[in-house]
Amino acid sequence: MAMETTVSLSVNSDRLQSRLYKLAEMGALEGGGVSRLALTDSDKMGRDLVVSWMTELGLDIAIDRIGNVVGTLKGQTDQPAVMMGSHIDTVSTAGIFDGNLGVLAGLEVIETIVDAGITPVRPLSVAFFTNEEGSRFAPDMMGSAVFTESLALETALETIGIDGKSVADELARIGYLGEDTFPSVSDTVSAYIELHVEQGPVLDELALDIGVVEGVQGISWSEYTFHGTSNHAGTTPMSYRQDAGVVAAAVMSYVHQLAESMPNNQLATVGSIEFRPNLVNVIPNYSRITVDLRNSNESELKRAESELEAFIASLVKKHGVRVEKKVLARFEPVIFDSNMVGKIESLAKESGMSTKRMFSGAGHDAQMFAPHCPTAMIFVPSQDGISHNIHEHTTPRQVTNGANLLLQTILKLCM
């Protein structure tokens, strides 16, 4: 009986689309896209809107001390809940799907089930986690890391952002320093599943409907600060210089070449840089860069890290500058639950969707759950692979495919 019901159910595509675009109005950028950095006023507006939808749907709403919000539909039993989720914070130049899709599709799945008059056996939750992007506060995936007890709450609350403000102060300021606490995930969550845009070019290039995600590649974020000597650009012979800027440039070029020279999709990005005093005619005495290294193979990632360390050690000696290193984030590659991965793949095929098994290039809240409960992810295509960019796009049909596959998977998990 349940089976027939599930097979016939599908999400309300228009309702999901309208919510995606409504949420995109919070922190909207001129010319499209959004900027909703974690715990800013825009983030508060987005949070308030999603919470209002959860409330309309009659979900029990819990807000924990790091500002994670969980909306739960009661089940026929008190067994551990099936949880869907993602994030609604964004980078400062974001599209409207990254994170938001997973949260709003989860909401849509619950509403579809409620509309169908179905009461799931297990409670069914949809969550959005604080500061997944890490653009304002490092590390990223902060909320889900605290939720899964892999990051201490106090450490997270004391984190200072790029604008000098603390997570605790900003949570309090926007009214999301909650008081709810959750027992350990392994006791309360029976499965976690996250729908997300691929954020890469693979599905779009191959014209496939669904990415069945087997895991998440490892991430290594470091910040290097180099201290040289500032001096007049016109009177200091090249051989007398301790130019912190030249050192930063050499590191940028090196990590780029390193990634291109390594197999197994090693990625390297220097996304952020600062010179001081940053004047045209003064040799920089200070430079700061961030290095983002990613690989789905832990030993390869370690190799990239150690080769970079060795290069920097010789470089600073050669240029007579001093280096400081700060690890901003480090996550080993994650492998998802093979049963769930297989279930998602078969349900997609049953629905006539084309699929490909793949690793996620980006970090996701799901990876924090993987060690504690059966976890998986569903990807839908990103047009041209464009992500963290206002031109990020996924078609309504692709969004609906992903949401319906999420629905079918949830019906299997919570019945």
Place this chain on the structure above:
Amino acid sequence: MAMETTVSLSVNSDRLQSRLYKLAEMGALEGGGVSRLALTDSDKMGRDLVVSWMTELGLDIAIDRIGNVVGTLKGQTDQPAVMMGSHIDTVSTAGIFDGNLGVLAGLEVIETIVDAGITPVRPLSVAFFTNEEGSRFAPDMMGSAVFTESLALETALETIGIDGKSVADELARIGYLGEDTFPSVSDTVSAYIELHVEQGPVLDELALDIGVVEGVQGISWSEYTFHGTSNHAGTTPMSYRQDAGVVAAAVMSYVHQLAESMPNNQLATVGSIEFRPNLVNVIPNYSRITVDLRNSNESELKRAESELEAFIASLVKKHGVRVEKKVLARFEPVIFDSNMVGKIESLAKESGMSTKRMFSGAGHDAQMFAPHCPTAMIFVPSQDGISHNIHEHTTPRQVTNGANLLLQTILKLCM
């Protein structure tokens, strides 16, 4: 009679020192040094202080439409004046001597002559010129360039600074948008001489008293902006990227290697950089760097410029990014008046000072006068060659040597 007087005259070292340190209080930085970017409130305070000293000395004060200030002691005749000068604007991490010494030593020379009851045959002027450093508004030497008609007043006034404000608005705001106009320099200035700290290590290393400056090396300032595509750092294969940051890094490394590979003291500095969106996990779609190239040989400087152009052309093609170039400043090497250079050298030797003929590595207001009237400069040592740095230092004895040599030279020129 005049001769004997001149030989016996010397400046008041204590008065000069106290003025240097008094002026250094305007825009003083914690831990020493000053930040007095052109046309800021600190610059206004410095200007007001120097103008008050000119007034006490009874000089005729003229302020022109670009905010240059000229204080003049009447002579026995109306022949073209002998002018001393420099600047009192600074970089944001400056010492207290750069520019200020030339202005305050000029003031001291006039006061010494007045105190001695001498009325020079020619009028004797001391000037400070607007925005010599170019740290806030490009090009540098803006005031002296307008004064010598090598830069159009309107162009200078319309210049927008790094903070988005215009020269005209800032001049008006601080009350230095003057109304005085000067006839052409060749008609009104019989000679220009500027005392300055070397800002390089040569005199200090060789333990010499005086640098007799034969000219100024050429300066080429360019700003390059690279436009790529911003994308997710974790999901975009290296081969798919148009990373504007990697391109900027390659240019930085290239100009540094180019300068080291060229003879004749080619210098290259990338002092300023900007990435957008400047986030750890987003590939930069925008990078901006400044390139400062200097050489005392024009053909070598041209060669450096063209080799850089060729490198960038191939680089942007390889990385699929777009480049914009803006010339911020371009000055050919300048040769000073051989008679004045010789006179300064012989007067120094007569006074028992050790000297070395040299080119200036930095740009100076003097180079704007060189095409129009006999022009020269006197250098005193900079400890360890440190410049554009709060630790810039020149000893009182070295300062006094330079001021006395300036005095002796002036007495020869204005009698």
